[in-house]
Amino acid sequence: MNFDISERARRLTSSAIREILKVTEDPSVISFAGGIPAPQTFPVALMQQASARILADAPHAALQYAPTEGYRPLREWIAERHGVHQDRILITTGSQQALDLLAKVLIDPGKRVLVENPTYLGALQAFSLFEPTLTPIECDALGIVTGSLTRDIVAGARFLYTMPNFQNPTGRRMSEARRRELMKVMTEENVLVVEDDPYGELSYDGKVLPSLLSIAPDHVVHLGSFSKIISPGLRVGYAIAPQSLIKKLVQAKQASDLHTSSFTQRIIHEVLQTGFLAAHVERIRALYLAQRNVILESLERHCTSSLSWNVPDGGMFFWARTQSEVDTAALLKATLAPATGARVAFVPGAPFFAGQPDASALRLSFVTVPPPRIEEGVAQLARALHNFDNFDSFA
Numbered sequence: 241m242n243f244d245i246s247e248r249a250r251r252l253t254s255s256a257i258r259e260i261l262k263v264t265e266d267p268s269v270i271s272f273a274g275g276i277p278a279p280q281t282f283p284v285a286l287m288q289q290a291s292a293r294i295l296a297d298a299p300h301a302a303l304q305y306a307p308t309e310g311y312r313p314l315r316e317w318i319a320e321r322h323g324v325h326q327d328r329i330l331i332t333t334g335s336q337q338a339l340d341l342l343a344k345v346l347i348d349p350g351k352r353v354l355v356e357n358p359t360y361l362g363a364l365q366a367f368s369l370f371e372p373t374l375t376p377i378e379c380d381a382l383g384i385v386t387g388s389l390t391r392d393i394v395a396g397a398r399f400l401y402t403m404p405n406f407q408n409p410t411g412r413r414m415s416e417a418r419r420r421e422l423m424k425v426m427t428e429e430n431v432l433v434v435e436d437d438p439y440g441e442l443s444y445d446g447k448v449l450p451s452l453l454s455i456a457p458d459h460v461v462h463l464g465s466f467s468k469i470i471s472p473g474l475r476v477g478y479a480i481a482p483q484s485l486i487k488k489l490v491q492a493k494q495a496s497d498l499h500t501s502s503f504t505q506r507i508i509h510e511v512l513q514t515g516f517l518a519a520h521v522e523r524i525r526a527l528y529l530a531q532r533n534v535i536l537e538s539l540e541r542h543c544t545s546s547l548s549w550n551v552p553d554g555g556m557f558f559w560a561r562t563q564s565e566v567d568t569a570a571l572l573k574a575t576l577a578p579a580t581g582a583r584v585a586f587v588p589g590a591p592f593f594a595g596q597p598d599a600s601a602l603r604l605s606f607v608t609v610p611p612p613r614i615e616e617g618v619a620q621l622a623r624a625l626h627n628f629d630n631f632d633s634f635a
Contacts, residue, residue: 260587269584270617275556286511308494318480330490336477337493351372354393355594360408406556420455435462437462444532464477468556474508536551561601567588567599571625584620584624
């Protein structure tokens with residue numbers, strides 16, 4: 241049978257990262273591709289205990305339908321943490337759903353949406369389905385270059401999307417001065433800012449910079465997630481939005497999935513009540529810092545003549561560029577080609593750009609790879625770069 245597919249569905253494309261992850265199921269592949277947390281950080285025992293308590297104390301409520309806004313005690317916990325009223329909080333099925341809801345509520349075809357350059361691929365996917373005019377904004381090592389935000393670019397934009405802490409894909413953190421400059425411009429032009437912050441807790445030194453929400457609470461939608469600090473499989477995130485917007489987000493979620501799982505929300509809240517989070521996050525930071533240092537040392541040992549890269553102060557990503565401007569999509573085919581020995585996966589940089597892509601860029605996610613495999617993978621990547629002009633010799 242042939243189906244008439246909607247024009248919107250015709251525009252759907254597969255995530256470049258998800259397609260690469262299919263290849264990495266092969267245990268012979270050393271994968272720097274997936275931006276996923278290290279599974280050894282999941283508090284399995286605490287979640288087992290929390291699940292048992294919930295099913296013993298409130299089984300029917302946990303397994304029943306629930307309010308769209310979310311589990312009230314969890315919303316209260318988030319509200320206290322961010323210094324806002326709980327009525328501004330919507331629990332979402334991961335922060336990815338929040339991006340989808342914002343796109344549905346705020347974007348009309350042809351309307352301008354401002355994005356960092358490069359930016360999170362999942363946000364580009366969520367926004368593009370609703371046909372905005374995506375406008376990439378100039379960025380440097382400190383984040384958005386606020387001088388590039390001219391009135392012609394900013395005025396009339398539906399929103400600006402930014403990931404100020406340890407951005408995916410670049411790993412950069414926006415400086416405090418830039419944050420304040422950015423919000424000054426956005427409030428003067430009365431343009432909403434969407435602050436996506438899944439990695440904010442993962443500062444290696446524990447230093448926390450003021451959120452955009454704290455600087456201009458009436459002009460920011462703040463997106464948070466428990467995926468990177470507790471578990472992505474539970475799919476619990478949240479949006480903090482101005483009162484004038486939160487009602488529409490709730491209505492959009494009602495039409496999408498009614499509510500986020502009652503059971504998983506309660507598990508998250510129950511685990512948080514143990515008071516474990518601060519020490520748990522400290523352990524994650526220490527683990528990721530150690531992993532970062534291993535890949536940094538490996539890059540310095542093997543790739544100084546072939547790659548340039550950032551050195552992140554938190555999060556999960558290195559952003560690199562090939563010095564000879566090798567197309568990294570073609571390079572990926574090369575690194576996955578050898579029939580023997582280590583094969584290496586990474587994410588080519590081009591899909592992270594809303595405008596002209598940088599085909600020589602690539603993203604390396606290092607937190608799930610054991611240190612010996614990091615060294616082996618970086619060495620193999622260096623070999624592929626060295627031999628790229630003779631691809632057939634190692635294919």
